[in-house]
Amino acid sequence: MSKPKIGIIVGTTRAGRFSEKPAAWIAEVAKARDDMDVEIVDLRDYPMPFFDEPASPAWAPSKNEVAQRWQKKIAELDGYIIVAAEYNHAPTAVLKNALDYAYNEWSNKPVAFVGYGGTGGARAVEQLRLIAVELQMAPTRTGVHIMWPVMVAVKDEGKNLADFDFLQQGAKDMLDQLSWWAHALKTARDADAQKKSQAA
């Protein structure tokens, strides 16, 4: 079986954002493995309006061209790592909007989370897990949580995320789970597609 393609979704877009650092770090950790291919998917490259379609993309095709491009990218991927900030104890609006702008493209695929913030983004990540279930995704048990002192060390003191052994271990555990689910669900989706093509 070909390796699953995992998209690392950068969940903030503001100037000066921190999200680029955890996204680049988890991409390097994942690239060092031989069980997945990864690419960074930056929400800045998909500037969608606040959701403005006649219906959920679960029921009707989107008219917005950026949304169509976004859906195509999400469809190409076999799993996701969402790099999640916490804004007022919740996921960022730009990320929630992007999640709302696809449906079938997310379904039956796994998602893992790298959170960061005062509580390592834990509150936002827990909300994202609930959203993921509604999108028929499989969220991994283990996430990586980058706490504030680590963010300060990286932002202001010249440290790298790779310097922190507990983050490297957390990333390994999370990626092991993501890989298992990505392979299992890809096998299941391929079997479904084969059944459908035989029935046609």
Ligand SMILES: Cc1cc2nc3c(=O)[nH]c(=O)nc-3n(C[C@H](O)[C@H](O)[C@H](O)COP(=O)(O)O)c2cc1C
């Ligand atoms: C509007 C706003 C709300 C925030 N609320 C929280 C919060 O509830 N919990 C938290 O840990 N950090 C919070 N922060 C701080 C963020 O964790 C920090 O700014 C982080 O760098 C944001 O991610 P970004 O740099 O990728 O945008 C907030 C930041 C902003 C801009």
